[in-house]
Amino acid sequence: MDRKALIGVVAVAVVVVGFFLFRLVSNNGDEEAMSTTTLGKTTTEPVESTTTSPSETTTTTSGATTTMQPADGGFPVVIDAPNGPVTIEKKPMRIVSISPTSTEVLFAVGAGAQVVAVDDQSNFPANAPVTDLTGFTPNVEAIASYDPDLVLLSFDPGDVIGGLEALGIPVIMHPTAVSVDDAYMQWEQVGAATGNIPGAADLVAETQLSMSSAVETLPEGTDALTFYYELDPTFYSATSSSFIGGLFDLTGMSNIADAADPDGFGFPQLTAEYIIGENPSLIYLADTICCGQTTETVADRPGWSALDAVMNGAVVELNDDVASRWGPRIADLVDDIVVSILDLELVDA
Amino acid sequence: MNAGRPAQTRLHWWWVAGATLALVAAIIAGVMIGVVDLSPMDVVRSTLDKVPFVDIETGMTTREEAILWQIRMPRVILGVVVGSMLSAAGAAYQGVFRNPLADPYLLGAGAGAGLGATLAIAYASDTADWLVDPLPLAAFVGAIVGVSFAYFVGYTVRSGRTSVTLILAGVSVAAFLTAIQTFIQQRESDTLREVYGWILGSLNTAGWGEVRLAVPYVVVSLAVVFGGRRLLDVLSVGDTDASTLGVRPGRIRLVIVIFATLGTAAVVAVSGLIGFVGIIIPHTVRLLTSASYRVIVPLSILLGGAFLVVADIIARTAVAPAEIPIGVITAIFGAPFFAIILRTSKGVVS
Numbered sequence: 001m002d003r004k005a006l007i008g009v010v011a012v013a014v015v016v017v018g019f020f021l022f023r024l025v026s027n028n029g030d031e032e033a034m035s036t037t038t039l040g041k042t043t044t045e046p047v048e049s050t051t052t053s054p055s056e057t058t059t060t061t062s063g064a065t066t067t068m069q070p071a072d073g074g075f076p077v078v079i080d081a082p083n084g085p086v087t088i089e090k091k092p093m094r095i096v097s098i099s100p101t102s103t104e105v106l107f108a109v110g111a112g113a114q115v116v117a118v119d120d121q122s123n124f125p126a127n128a129p130v131t132d133l134t135g136f137t138p139n140v141e142a143i144a145s146y147d148p149d150l151v152l153l154s155f156d157p158g159d160v161i162g163g164l165e166a167l168g169i170p171v172i173m174h175p176t177a178v179s180v181d182d183a184y185m186q187w188e189q190v191g192a193a194t195g196n197i198p199g200a201a202d203l204v205a206e207t208q209l210s211m212s213s214a215v216e217t218l219p220e221g222t223d224a225l226t227f228y229y230e231l232d233p234t235f236y237s238a239t240s241s242s243f244i245g246g247l248f249d250l251t252g253m254s255n256i257a258d259a260a261d262p263d264g265f266g267f268p269q270l271t272a273e274y275i276i277g278e279n280p281s282l283i284y285l286a287d288t289i290c291c292g293q294t295t296e297t298v299a300d301r302p303g304w305s306a307l308d309a310v311m312n313g314a315v316v317e318l319n320d321d322v323a324s325r326w327g328p329r330i331a332d333l334v335d336d337i338v339v340s341i342l343d344l345e346l347v348d349a
Numbered sequence: 350m351n352a353g354r355p356a357q358t359r360l361h362w363w364w365v366a367g368a369t370l371a372l373v374a375a376i377i378a379g380v381m382i383g384v385v386d387l388s389p390m391d392v393v394r395s396t397l398d399k400v401p402f403v404d405i406e407t408g409m410t411t412r413e414e415a416i417l418w419q420i421r422m423p424r425v426i427l428g429v430v431v432g433s434m435l436s437a438a439g440a441a442y443q444g445v446f447r448n449p450l451a452d453p454y455l456l457g458a459g460a461g462a463g464l465g466a467t468l469a470i471a472y473a474s475d476t477a478d479w480l481v482d483p484l485p486l487a488a489f490v491g492a493i494v495g496v497s498f499a500y501f502v503g504y505t506v507r508s509g510r511t512s513v514t515l516i517l518a519g520v521s522v523a524a525f526l527t528a529i530q531t532f533i534q535q536r537e538s539d540t541l542r543e544v545y546g547w548i549l550g551s552l553n554t555a556g557w558g559e560v561r562l563a564v565p566y567v568v569v570s571l572a573v574v575f576g577g578r579r580l581l582d583v584l585s586v587g588d589t590d591a592s593t594l595g596v597r598p599g600r601i602r603l604v605i606v607i608f609a610t611l612g613t614a615a616v617v618a619v620s621g622l623i624g625f626v627g628i629i630i631p632h633t634v635r636l637l638t639s640a641s642y643r644v645i646v647p648l649s650i651l652l653g654g655a656f657l658v659v660a661d662i663i664a665r666t667a668v669a670p671a672e673i674p675i676g677v678i679t680a681i682f683g684a685p686f687f688a689i690i691l692r693t694s695k696g697v698v699s
Contacts, residue, residue: 121539136538204455234546234554235672258670269546272553273420274670276412290539302420302556306412 035312073259079193083161083173091195092150092170096143098135099154102174102190106152106164109191111200117146121323124329140164150193177243184208186326210331215250215339219345223253227308228270228280229257232287233297236268240275242266243326244286251341256280276303282316282340283309289320296320316340352552358582358641366478367423372429374654383481385416392417407537419556427563428661429654431616432626434567435564436653439627440634440645441574444581445602446512449451452627453613456519460526461495462488462617467530467544471537484547485618487561491526492614496606498522511588512602514577521602549674550623552661559619570612573648581642621656626678629687630656636690655684 079086084251095115096101103122108117118128119135133154140163143151151164151171161171172193177183184204191200229238229248237257238245241264243256256278260268287293295315299305309315319334322329395407395417398592406414407414410571412604438453446455454460459601465487473483474673503518533543580601583591630653634645657675 134538137535224559232543234543234551236542236546251687256670260668266673269553271384271670271672272424273416273663273665274384276416277421279412291543302423302558303415306415 018285025149054155055330075195077192079172079189081172082175082224083156083171086170086172086193088150088170088193090149092193093152094146094148095152096133096146097122097146097152098133098138098143099152099174100124100135100321101154101325101327104151104325104329105187105190105203106194108199108328109187109194109196111190111194111196114194116148125326136332140167144169152190169257176272179243183243183326185328187328190238199279207331211334214331214335218251218338223254223340225245225253225281225341226256226278227253227282227284227343228275228278229255229284230287230293231267233291233293235275236267236271238286239264239266239268244323247330248284248332248337251337253282253341271304274316276307281309282306282315282344284318284323284337284340286320286323288316288317312338312344314344318325358590358646359442360390360641361638362462362649364638364644365651367503367561368648368655370645372651372655372658375658376425376429376632379658379662380421381426382666383416383421384666385413387413387417394682398465405500407449411423420621423557423560424552424555424661425658426666427560428658429620429635430560430563431552431568431620431623432630432657432660433650433654434563434570434612434616435623435626436647436649437571437657438470438613438650440631440642441581441605441609442576442627442688443631444584444642444645445605446472447514447587448512448516450628451516452622454622454627455516455522456610457495457499457522457526458492458610458613458617459622460494460523460530461491461493462614463491463500463548463622464495464526464530464533465489465491466547466621468539470543470547471533485559488621489614489618493610493616495522495526496610498526500603500606515602539552543626546674547621550621550676551664551672551674552620563619566615567612569617570608571650573608574605574612575650578646581605583643585640621677622676623679625683626653629683633687634691647673 012064022160031232055207075088075090077088085323090112093114095106095111096117097106097115097120100119103115103118105123106112107125107128112125112127116129117131117133119133120130121135122128122130131146133139135155138153140160143160143164144167147294148169151169153160153173154175155173156173161173164171164178174186174189177186184207187203188197188200191197191315195223227248229244231237237255237260239261240246240249240255240258241261245257245266248255256275257268257270260274283298285295285298294317295310295329298315299310304310316336318333322333381387391407391409391413394405394416396410397403398405398407399418409417409695428444439451442453443449444456453618455598467485468491469483469487473487480605484601499516499522502522503515506514506518529607534541561682580596583594583596584598584601586594590600631645634648638648639673657679660678661675664673664678667673
């Protein structure tokens, strides 16, 4: 008796609360909408490239990693993607990207007009056709409803790739790049897959030139500088083993998180007092959008006002999105990093 | 469950002395040990310097002072506060429900706090202009709401209402709230790591602000649980027998649950869901000393604080300078330790 009554009461409560909750969270009853639009970074967890290794990409000349490339933009083409060889029969005109990085790359290589839908996190460039598709829990049917002839994604939860391929849709998976060269390789593959090989080659060349000339403006002695890169306010950081850490390494500074990462995992959580003890010359915040961190909130943290970087105004607010992607805006990011170092030298002088 | 009245109800002075010693030793170790090497003499000098009318040259840099007084010290103190509270609340819950598996999160406090924290992390990220930090507030409110909900569900059961009914209500409420929390977390996947980190519990971002936030609630809560330790003993004979002894089990249970929840909600708000402490500390005390709550409650308060401070030392130094979530430590070291106690002790878990 009592148990029945209990179950009855709980059932009613569940229905009532569940109803209100659903009203609260769902997008005005739009059941297709699997995610409310949020600002925020894409995943910064290390996505290991477990598929066929693209590590042999030392060269950055266009087409280096594609095979059977008939001519400039000719089709069919076979892309040696990280998820295996992908055959694309003709120039894709209905591309769906559920990776914010891939979206940026598509537009940068000149394939923007061929893109019909991008995921809800793809907030750059502004003219990308944002939909409510989600890259975190992608739905094969929702993607297929755009009738795509090419799908790009950055990871494959629940074998979305298998589902799409079963429908005859070619899929390229470009996971978080492990190095700058790896990123270039992905960009070139995007160029080859979409018939924009020259555009991709230009993009790679421009990015290389931009980053190397920015780094050349750095004075001697940056190796004496240290920095702390913050992923969130609980002191998760990125080490030299990560893609973003590799960009910072170009400047010659040393990363205080490296000591916490003997296995090259890439994203350790640092102990608060270690950061204070290391007294990094520069602090980079990649949690300004996700977590509302600013130079002021950092200065207000217990003990942090004693840091040189806080006193020197060397706390740099980065754009989380740029810092968590391996797209064309890495050149801007390196520019920002270089400028922050030059500013610091001015303070010291 | 109520086999055997607690034979030994006296709180021997040497038990108290031993537990106090353990707590003091843990605090000293916690303050002395850290990733950054501070010389013990400097720490002592700096501590004496804080005593009114004493002015000592500490020999520490500003940064070292900041590490000691604004990072390490509040972290240790918060460890004591959180550990004491979770252990006392665990003991209280085990007493009022006469259930050895009861822990402070039993009635939905943990699930409610988790849901509150997830909502705050997912929907209130830009908090620079906020008057209060929404995360601890949401966790606090969530814990209270979770337990109230469970109590309400349990209370509306008409016939055969017992402590078991309440536990079942708590289990269903916790499952329900956890499901909602998981749902939101799935939809806002960019918050995944932050939510996950919060659920595992941490003292890494602790400062005096967190200590100030939690202490008032914890003091009141501990006072009530401590004051109710005799009533917990009375309840251990069962509701029917307890009624014949002139107490009202339902009312005692309600009051103790309210205050234990209040303190639990406060510490969860500042440290996340640190598991296991509320189970193993009261049971360890019970196995080593006595099954009487007159012994269990005070010793749990002392040893719970000591245990969490030690766990936190491991959390911040084992893979230094990286951090391990403290909830992982309390389970990894707590579980085998408890198993050893269980095997070697003659005590009765009742």
